[in-house]
Amino acid sequence: MSDKFTPIVQALSLEQDGKIVSLRCWIHRKRGQKELIFLILRDSTGQIQAIVKKDTDAWKEAEKITVESSCEITGKIKQDRRAPTGYELQVTKLKIVGLSEAFPIQKDFSEEYLRKVRHLWVRSTKLVPVFKIRSKIFEAIREFYSIKGYHEIQSPSFTKSASEGGSTLFKVDYFGEPAYLTQSWQLYAEALMFGLEKIYCIAPSFRAEKSRTRRHLAEYWHHEMETAWMEFDDLLKFQEELIVFIIWYVLKHCEKDFKDLGRDTSDLKKITAPFKRIKYKEALKMLGKSWGYDLTDDDERKLVADLGQPIFLTHFPRDMKAFYMKVDSEDKKVVLAADLLIPGVGETTGGSQRIDDEKELKESIKLFKLKPKDYDWYIDLRKYGSVPHSGFGLGMERLVMWLSGTEHIMDTIPFPRTKDRLEP
Ligand code: 4AD
Numbered sequence: 001m002s003d004k005f006t007p008i009v010q011a012l013s014l015e016q017d018g019k020i021v022s023l024r025c026w027i028h029r030k031r032g033q034k035e036l037i038f039l040i041l042r043d044s045t046g047q048i049q050a051i052v053k054k055d056t057d058a059w060k061e062a063e064k065i066t067v068e069s070s071c072e073i074t075g076k077i078k079q080d081r082r083a084p085t086g087y088e089l090q091v092t093k094l095k096i097v098g099l100s101e102a103f104p105i106q107k108d109f110s111e112e113y114l115r116k117v118r119h120l121w122v123r124s125t126k127l128v129p130v131f132k133i134r135s136k137i138f139e140a141i142r143e144f145y146s147i148k149g150y151h152e153i154q155s156p157s158f159t160k161s162a163s164e165g166g167s168t169l170f171k172v173d174y175f176g177e178p179a180y181l182t183q184s185w186q187l188y189a190e191a192l193m194f195g196l197e198k199i200y201c202i203a204p205s206f207r208a209e210k211s212r213t214r215r216h217l218a219e220y221w222h223h224e225m226e227t228a229w230m231e232f233d234d235l236l237k238f239q240e241e242l243i244v245f246i247i248w249y250v251l252k253h254c255e256k257d258f259k260d261l262g263r264d265t266s267d268l269k270k271i272t273a274p275f276k277r278i279k280y281k282e283a284l285k286m287l288g289k290s291w292g293y294d295l296t297d298d299d300e301r302k303l304v305a306d307l308g309q310p311i312f313l314t315h316f317p318r319d320m321k322a323f324y325m326k327v328d329s330e331d332k333k334v335v336l337a338a339d340l341l342i343p344g345v346g347e348t349t350g351g352s353q354r355i356d357d358e359k360e361l362k363e364s365i366k367l368f369k370l371k372p373k374d375y376d377w378y379i380d381l382r383k384y385g386s387v388p389h390s391g392f393g394l395g396m397e398r399l400v401m402w403l404s405g406t407e408h409i410m411d412t413i414p415f416p417r418t419k420d421r422l423e424p
Contacts, residue, residue, distance in 0.1 A: 009045035011077055012087050022074040023048075023089070027067050028125075028182055037062045039090070041073065044128070046256075050075060050089040058094035068100035077096050078079040115410070120423045122414050129257035130412060133250055133404045137396065138202060140249035144242055150198040150225070155188035157204070161374035164322055165225040168207040170218075181206035184393055187324075187378050189226035190354065193389060194381070197228040202396065210419060213297060214408045215345060215398055226391035232326075232336040234354040235290060235390040236312055239340060239349055240273035245311060247271055250403055263405040267343070278303065279315040280334065294320060300339075300346030310348075314338040323368040324361070324378075338392075344403045351392025358382035397410075 006021040028042035039050040039062070050073060052062035065071060075091040104117055105124070114121045121127065122174070145152065163170050163184045170181040185201045192199055205222035226323075247268050258265050284290065287299055295313075302310055315334040318327060325335035337352035355361045361382055365372050372379065400412035408414040415424060 002077075005072070007045040008043045008048050011048055012046060012085055013088070014079065016077040017079050017087070018076065020074065020076055021089070021093075022072060022093075024072055024097075025070070025155075026123075027065055027069050027071065028245075030061075030065065030067055039065070039091075040084070042125075046085070048087060048089055050091050051081045052091045052094065056092055058091045061094040061096055063090070065094070065096055066100045066102070069096055070098040070100075071096050071315050072112070079386055082186055083200060085305065108213065113209050114420045115416075118415060125260065127411060127414075129260040130400065130404045130413065132257045132405055133254045134400045136250050136253045137399060137403065138193055139253075140246045141202060141242070144245045144250065145200050145225075147336070150389065151196045152201060153189075153196060153199050154203060155180050155182065155185040155190050155192075157206075162369075163324070164207075168209055170208045170272065174404060183207060184222065185224045186226065186391060189224065189391060190324075190378070190389065191381055193226050193228045194385065200225040201229075203394075212419065214410075215297065215395075215401065215416060217409055217413065217416055219399060220409075220419050221396035222393050224391060224393040228387050228389050230353075230390040231388055232338075232390060234423065235351055235392060236277070236314075236338055237274070239312075239338075239351065239392060239394075241356045243275075243340070243384055244271065244273050246399070247403070257404075261404060267308060268403065272366075275309060275340070276307060276311040277338075278311055278313055280313060280317065281315070292317065292320075297346050300341045301344065304341045304343045304346070306344055310340055310342045312338045312340055313347075318367075321352070323364045323370060325356050326355050327360075336390075340392075344400070345398050345402050348398040348402070349392050349394040351390065353388065353390040356382060356386045356388050358386070 004022055005024045008023060008025065010016065011021050011023060015239060023041060023043065025041040025043040027039055029040040031038045035054045037052040041048050052058045072095045073091055073116055074093040077088040078090055079086065080088045093110050105120055109231055117375050158179045159182050160179060162180065168183065172181060183205055185203055189199055202221060202223045204219050206315050209216040209218055229282055251265060252269060283295065283303060284293060285301065286288060299373055316326060316337050317333060318335050321335050321337050325337045327335050328334050336354060339347045340349040342348045355364060362372060365375055397409045397412040400406065401409055404413050
């Protein structure tokens, strides 16, 4: 990037008032009169109105320029209360860099069409602020773990066996052998933990979700954490601290993006730890259901709706959850697992204390009708200095949905992958 050019956000300041600046930008809107052309200019930092007068050198190019064209433009910044952004650029020079053909997204704003032309829609003022908030959430997580002394570490995307049950596995051909796309970093994390103790990742996970809901993707970004010596209660406290930190971070850094989205953040400002904890059996009473009932997305949202705060749903029946979860010594019917439900979205994290005993793990693998052979190396970990440990996974897009106030998960990720969408 050249120093000759000023980002729009900087041009919009009293400091620049009366000064000549050059911008590199796109034409967001164009409106013409006989003697004047109004342009709304856009770059990644903001928007500014520009005015081109007929008696300037820029006029001819301004007449030619179309919406979404890229350009280099020079002019004088002037404070003007009538301008939508408080300042305007009085243009003296305009160079078209890439003249845009008629931009296809003009009239049809149906969801279906916008998903088809996603490669063009990702630049829209509807999605860009969501992506900026998304980026800050990734940043916040890394910042949090850096403060806590954690290591970021990765695992493979091709795997031999399931961690989260077979129904959502994506089968692929791995040099003629069957393999699966990873559902979770966790099983590998449990091996890495012996050397690094406190670890996390942010990576794609894959789920062959057949149902179409507004909170499921086939490929999503998964933040996961695993910690040696950590037991169940501390696992919940840790997640509370992380969520509160992320909220504080985005409120601090994304004020303009929230404003651009019209997202009132007063609900986020009220979020405080500790979060309420409800055992599965208490939730059943609240919902009027009996043991074994699997909560729906709607049930989850109902449980959090009244409170307006995240809640932990804990102590699920063993057969409802994953094979690696530790049984509660006080109630053998349930496991030390917790889902964090957040307002408007429902389940956003799932975590547990893990089985750390070899015999117990073998029994659990049998109980879940899995093949012990597929988990040889995972069982092996319990033989060499096993320790109590816990971890969780958080669906990044679900968190982005909540924080940015986005209705559908597809609009929280640039190029969503679902059962019906592999393109663009
Ligand atoms: O509850 P899940 O399946 O837990 C695990 O994968 C554990 N191995 C995590 C761990 O303990 N390290 O998934 C964790 C989270 C869910 O709470 C949800 O937010 C998100 O991942 N998630 C999805 N997000 C979008 N689309 C999907 N299809 C998702 N499936 C799970």
